[in-house]
Amino acid sequence: MKIKRCIFFSITFFALGITGCYYDVEEELYPAVECDTQSVSYSGTVQPLLSGNCYVCHSAAVNTAGITLxxxxxxxxxxxxxxxxxxxxxxxxxSPMPQGAAQLPECDILKIEQWITDGAPNN
Ligand code: HEC
Structure with a gap:
């Protein structure tokens, strides 16, 4: 009976765009390797990431596509x-960046997002 009910609700919730019978395990949703976005800054976080991944094309000297970062x-x-x-x-x-390379690691993107959420300070 329970399984039938679960299947019934799964189908119902799926139709609503909600996943039914989902079991939230904190450890699985938030793995031990966390991304620390607490103290992001332009000089300490963002600039080094750009320097390592983007300046090869978007430095002031190279200025690919007229874009200097x-x-x-x-x-x-x-x-x-x-x-x-x-x-x-x-x-x-x-245009997906960095061009011709893998997307930046998720944690790096999260840090950049946090910096922008903070108002993209020049710190
Ligand atoms: C191998 C060279 C190369 C690298 C590395 C590179 N870019 Fe680009 N980027 C380009 C070129 C070429 C264009 C313009 C052509 C295009 O839009 O595809 C561009 C366009 C852009 C644009 C404009 C995109 C748009 O749709 O308006 C942004 C923003 C940008 N790059 C940011 C970055 C960032 C941030 C990085 C590093 C994470 C990066 N790029 C790394 C070559 C590169």
């Missing part, structure tokens, strides 16, 4: 127009 003021333009986040998150409508 080197220097806070240059980067801020792309933070404010949303193209920076759209590109690294691989959102539809944006």
């Amino acid at each position: 080197e220097g806070y003021n240059n980067l801020k333009v792309y933070v404010d127009n949303g193209r920076f986040l759209g590109a690294i998150q691989h959102q539809p409508g944006f």
Whole structure:
């Protein structure tokens, strides 16, 4: 009986776009390797990530596609127009970055998102 009921609810919830019979285990949802986004900053977090992954094409000297991400003021333009986040998150409508390489690790993207949520300070 219980299984039949579960299947019934699963189908019902699936139709509603909700997964039925889901068992939330905290350890599985939030693995031990956590991403520390507590103390992100431009100079300590964002700039080194860009330097390692993006300056090869978007430094002031290289300026690929007319896009320079080197220097806070240059980067801020792309933070404010949303193209920076759209590109690294691989959102539809944006060119996925870094071009020709794997997407940045999820934790690095989370740190950048946190920095932007904090108002993208020049710190
Ligand atoms: C191998 C060279 C290369 C690397 C590395 C690279 N880019 Fe790009 N990037 C390009 C080129 C070429 C374009 C323009 C052509 C295009 O849009 O596909 C571009 C475009 C962009 C754009 C504009 C995208 C849009 O849709 O408006 C942004 C923002 C950007 N890059 C950010 C980054 C960031 C951030 C990194 C590092 C995580 C990065 N790029 C790494 C070559 C590169």
